[in-house]
Amino acid sequence: xxxxxxxxxxxxxxxxxxxxxxxxxxxxxxxxxxxxxxxxxxxxxxxxxxxxxxxxxxxxxxxxxxxxxxxxxxxxxxxxxxxxxxxxxxxxxxxxxxxxxxxxxxxxxxxxxxxxxxxxxxxxxxxxxxxxxxxxxxxxxxxxxxxxxxxxxxxxxxxxxxxxxxxxxxxxxxxxxxxxxxxxxxxxxxxxxxxxxxxxxxxxxxxxxxxxxxxxxxxxxxxxxxxxxxxxxxxxxxxxxxxxxxxxxxxxxxxxxxxxxxxxxxxxxxxxxxxxxxxxxxxxxxxxxxxxxxxxxxxxxxxxxxxxxxxxxxxxxxxxxxxxxxxxxxxxxxxxxxxxxxxxxxxxxxxxxxxxxxxxxxxxxxxxxxxxxxxxxxxxxxxxxxxxxxxxxxxxxxxxxxxxxxxxxxxxxxxxxxxxxxxxxxxxxxxxxxxxxxxxxxxxxxxxxxxxxxxxxxxxxxxxxxxxxxxxxxxxxxxxxxxxxxxxxx
Numbered sequence: 001x002x003x004x005x006x007x008x009x010x011x012x013x014x015x016x017x018x019x020x021x022x023x024x025x026x027x028x029x030x031x032x033x034x035x036x037x038x039x040x041x042x043x044x045x046x047x048x049x050x051x052x053x054x055x056x057x058x059x060x061x062x063x064x065x066x067x068x069x070x071x072x073x074x075x076x077x078x079x080x081x082x083x084x085x086x087x088x089x090x091x092x093x094x095x096x097x098x099x100x101x102x103x104x105x106x107x108x109x110x111x112x113x114x115x116x117x118x119x120x121x122x123x124x125x126x127x128x129x130x131x132x133x134x135x136x137x138x139x140x141x142x143x144x145x146x147x148x149x150x151x152x153x154x155x156x157x158x159x160x161x162x163x164x165x166x167x168x169x170x171x172x173x174x175x176x177x178x179x180x181x182x183x184x185x186x187x188x189x190x191x192x193x194x195x196x197x198x199x200x201x202x203x204x205x206x207x208x209x210x211x212x213x214x215x216x217x218x219x220x221x222x223x224x225x226x227x228x229x230x231x232x233x234x235x236x237x238x239x240x241x242x243x244x245x246x247x248x249x250x251x252x253x254x255x256x257x258x259x260x261x262x263x264x265x266x267x268x269x270x271x272x273x274x275x276x277x278x279x280x281x282x283x284x285x286x287x288x289x290x291x292x293x294x295x296x297x298x299x300x301x302x303x304x305x306x307x308x309x310x311x312x313x314x315x316x317x318x319x320x321x322x323x324x325x326x327x328x329x330x331x332x333x334x335x336x337x338x339x340x341x342x343x344x345x346x347x348x349x350x351x352x353x354x355x356x357x358x359x360x361x362x363x364x365x366x367x368x369x370x371x372x373x374x375x376x377x378x379x380x381x382x383x384x385x386x387x388x389x390x391x392x393x394x395x396x397x398x399x400x401x402x403x404x405x406x407x408x409x410x411x412x413x414x415x416x417x418x419x420x421x422x423x424x425x426x427x428x429x430x431x432x433x434x435x436x437x438x439x440x441x442x443x444x445x446x447x448x449x450x451x452x453x454x455x456x457x458x459x460x461x462x463x464x465x466x467x468x469x470x471x472x473x474x475x476x477x478x479x480x481x482x483x484x485x486x487x488x489x490x
Contacts, residue, residue, distance in 0.1 A: 049470060062076060071380050093381050094426065100209055105286065156484045164479050164480075165301070166479035197232060198293075240282050295473055296440055302349050304453075308455060320341045330488075346437075347411075348401060354389065360428070388418070389422070450486060451484040
């Protein structure tokens with residue numbers, strides 16, 4: 001108890017010194033709501049921060065200044081403001097804030113997702129996009145994806161009652177991702193405790209950690225979060241080390257290489273061209289596992305939810321796939337570019353349900369002026385993509401699911417049009433976007449083509465619960481339950 005009081009007193013003193021003795025800037029700051037001493041604006045956010053921040057922005061503007069603890073924060077909620085941050089001044093805002101979860105789990109932020117911007121990060125991103133996430137590498141794993149999806153379809157064919165489609169999709173996504181990364185299924189790694197470690201890591205990383213917003217609190221670890229993170233990092237490191245050693249003992253053909261084989265081959269050859277050791281390999285593997293599994297499965301889950309809620313759209317998509325594939329065959333990846341309505345459905349789903357509604361925070365590397373407002377160095381920048389993609393000034397009937405809005409439209413979601421940025425944009429845009437678009441389209445197309453779907457208990461489509469749970473990945477609050485009725489002639 002005494003330590004807590006000591007921390008509170010220290011925070012009050014630090015705040016007073018900064019507020020009353022610090023330099024007074026005459027530069028124009030972004031407008032924002034009045035905050036509390038020390039806490040700042042934490043009290044204005046609830047369980048849905050993306051919605052709360054939009055409500056505040058409606059009053060204070062698309063470039064809004066707030067403060068979380070001692071961290072100055074700028075929230076942008078319009079396409080033009082997002083373009084200023086992610087394009088015009090991308091070189092200033094390309095870094096990431098320090099984060100204790102990423103520091104402990106991500107090998108001192110040596111990973112791509114949370115790593116600070118600089119020469120190492122640029123080299124590592126280039127290496128990953130060329131060696132792991134290129135179109136060639138994605139095509140390399142096509143037979144594996146087809147086999148895993150076929151296994152899931154086979155299981156669903158046997159179902160007579162409602163199935164937990166959320167769990168089925170999550171398992172499929174995890175298995176495909178781990179086969180690419182480790183050469184082993186996600187479900188097979190539980191024997192070494194892997195699934196529980198990843199699950200707890202995701203849970204802790206989503207927690208509010210005092211240490212990220214208040215100086216000197218991290219050392220005291222009042223919430224116990226950092227102790228758990230340190231423990232998890234050791235457990236994860238031990239598991240991955242075993243996997244790396246097992247790969248080293250096996251000789252594989254080039255055609256059978258997974259991501260671990262590729263990364264270890266680069267490490268042994270010394271061909272990376274920059275500092276690259278075992279910890280860098282592990283940090284990138286963690287990125288690929290966490291960023292590649294939950295994000296894809298969540299996008300698939302939301303897409304299937306919207307399709308079941310809108311039978312007209314489901315039938316229209318089924319007819320498009322039938323015209324391209326026929327009822328005597330399964331969808332394969334060569335069909336995807338011909339399925340234009342499927343792409344519209346996916347764009348509309350990610351507009352309404354971006355996997356990361358606030359993207360991942362950026363950090364300013366130097367003082368910068370944006371649209372006449374002064375943004376100091378080390379400010380956190382939050383791009384409220386959810387708000388941008390539901391802006392009624394851009395999107396007619398923004399809360400309505402209507403894939404046809406993209407018909408004869410040049411709006412794309414690959415980061416060049418700031419009206420639709422589910423994958424972010426600029427230097428920190430998602431490097432796995434091509435893989436994600438391939439996997440999500442393929443799984444959705446297969447589920448829609450192979451089955452007619454009914455909601456359990458005679459539930460009407462309009463009654464399907466679409467509540468969300470905000471986190472690192474914002475997914476359905478409740479699992480999607482549905483009854484599959486096989487419809488193909490094979």
